[in-house]
Amino acid sequence: MAVPRCKKSKSKKRHRKAAGRYEGIESGVCPVCNEPVLPHRVCKSCGNYKDKQVITVEE
C-alpha cells in the first residue's frame, strides 16, 4: 500500500532498501583445481565443468 514518504521512518526505509541490495556475483571454487570460478561457467584454468573435461587448456 502506498504510504506518504514522511510517514515512513528512516529505519523502515533503510530496512526495505537493504533487503534487495545487490551484493555482486557469488563465485565458487573449482572442485578439481581449487581456482575461483564463476557459476555456470567452465573453469578457465583446467577446463572442467560439472566434473567433466569440457575444453582443453594449453599451459
Ligand SMILES: [Zn+2]
Ligand atoms: Zn578447475
